[in-house]
Amino acid sequence: MSVWRVILSVLFPPLAVIDKGCGSVLIVLILTVLGWIPGVIAALIILNNPNT
Template sequence: MSIWRVILSIICPPLAVLDKGCGSILITFLLWLCGWVPGVIAALIILNNPKR
């Protein structure tokens, strides 16, 4: 996880997870609409998981 991804996930979480798939984008976007903090937490968790 690069520092630029972390900064992007703080500013706009759905943009930080664009390459992780449609489901991740949708979940992050919905949580971001509910509140800024849940969206940021979800983006950081998704970015921290290793690729399978």
């Protein structure tokens, strides 16, 4: 996980996970709309997962 991805996930979480697939982007987008902090947490979890 690069520093730029972490900064991007804090500023705009759906853009940080754009290359992880449509499902990840959709989940993070919904969580970001519901609340900024859940979107950031979800983006960081998805970026930290080494299997994807």
